[in-house]
Amino acid sequence: MVVSFGRRFWGLAVVLAALLVLLAGCGKQEGKQLKVVTGTSLIAAIVRDIGQDRVDVTNIIPPAQCPGHFDLKPSDVEKLANARLFLRHEWQGKMFTEDLIASVHNPELKVVPLAVAGNWMAPPVQKQAVEAIAGVLAQADPANKEFYEQNARQVTAAIVEKEKELRRKLDDAGVAGVKVLCSEMQQGFLKWAGCDVVGTYGRPEELTPQVIRQLVEQGRAAGVRLVVDNLQSGPEAGAGIARELGVPRVTLSNFPGGFPGTDSWSSAVEKNVTLLIDALAGR
Structure with a gap:
C-alpha cells in the first residue's frame, strides 16, 4: 500500500514537473516575438494587423509628420539596435542610408524596402501592401508563416468590404x-x-x-x-x-x-x- 502510494506520488510529481517545464516554455515563446521597426505608420498598421501577438512593432516617423522632411534623432536610429526587421518604403532610402543602418551595429537586422507604388490609403494599393508585407513576415519568421498568411487573407477580405462600403457612401x-x-x-x-x-x-x-x-x-x-x-x-x-x-x-x-x-x-x-x-x- 505504501509502495503504491509512493509510486503515485512520484508519478504525480513527474507530471507536475513536466507541466511546469511546458508552461515555462510557453512563457519563453511569448518573449520571442519578431521585433519589427517600421518607417511609417502605414507599414506599422499592416504589420500589427497581420502579426498580432507574434510581432513587436516600433514605428519611427510619427503619423502626423511629413516622412520626407522628418529630422532623424539618434534615439530614432537606436530603435533598430535590437530589431530583426526594418520595413521602410522604397522612397525612404535617402533618409535611411546604408551607412546609417551600419552605424547601429546590428548584424541580425534585415532591411526590406517596400516598392508598392501609389497612395496606400486607396484600397487597391492597400491590398498590394498587405500582400507584400505578409510575404516579408512569412520569410523572416517561417515558424509562423501560416499564421501570417491566414491573417493577411482576412485583412484583405476586410479591405474589399470596406471599399464597397465607402464606394456606396461616395456614390450617394x-x-x-x-x-x-x-x-x-x-x-x-x-x-x-x-x-x-x-x-x-x-x-x-x-x-x-x-x-x-x-x-x-x-x-x-x-x-x-x-x-x-x-x-x-x-x-x-x-x-x-x-x-x-x-x-x-x-x-x-x-x-x-x-x-x-x-x-x-x-x-x-x-x-x-x-x-x-x-x-x-x-x-
Whole structure:
C-alpha cells in the first residue's frame, strides 16, 4: 500500500514537473516575438494587423509628420539596435542610408524596402501592401508563416468590404466627377474616390504668388468645387487658393494615426471619406 502510494506520488510529481517545464516554455515563446521597426505608420498598421501577438512593432516617423522632411534623432536610429526587421518604403532610402543602418551595429537586422507604388490609403494599393508585407513576415519568421498568411487573407477580405462600403457612401454623396485642386500627395486617393483632379500643388514653400495665380486661374476655368490639402505636407497649404476661388477646403491624412482615433488603416480611410463628403456638403 505504501509502495503504491509512493509510486503515485512520484508519478504525480513527474507530471507536475513536466507541466511546469511546458508552461515555462510557453512563457519563453511569448518573449520571442519578431521585433519589427517600421518607417511609417502605414507599414506599422499592416504589420500589427497581420502579426498580432507574434510581432513587436516600433514605428519611427510619427503619423502626423511629413516622412520626407522628418529630422532623424539618434534615439530614432537606436530603435533598430535590437530589431530583426526594418520595413521602410522604397522612397525612404535617402533618409535611411546604408551607412546609417551600419552605424547601429546590428548584424541580425534585415532591411526590406517596400516598392508598392501609389497612395496606400486607396484600397487597391492597400491590398498590394498587405500582400507584400505578409510575404516579408512569412520569410523572416517561417515558424509562423501560416499564421501570417491566414491573417493577411482576412485583412484583405476586410479591405474589399470596406471599399464597397465607402464606394456606396461616395456614390450617394455624388463625389464622382467632382473637380478638385489638391496637394500632389492626395492625388492618388482622390482619383480612387472618383474626383476629377484638375491640378496639384506641392508643399507651402513651393507655392509662390505666381504658382498660386496659375492654380486659381486653372481652377476657375475648370469649375473646381473643392481644394484638398494633405495633413503631413501642409494642412493649410491650399487655404489661399480656396479663398480666391470661393470654394470649401478640406485636409486629409495620408497615414493612419494622423487624426485622433485613426490608428488603423480602416478608421483612417473612413475618416478621409467622411471629411471629403462633409466638405462637399458644406458641413
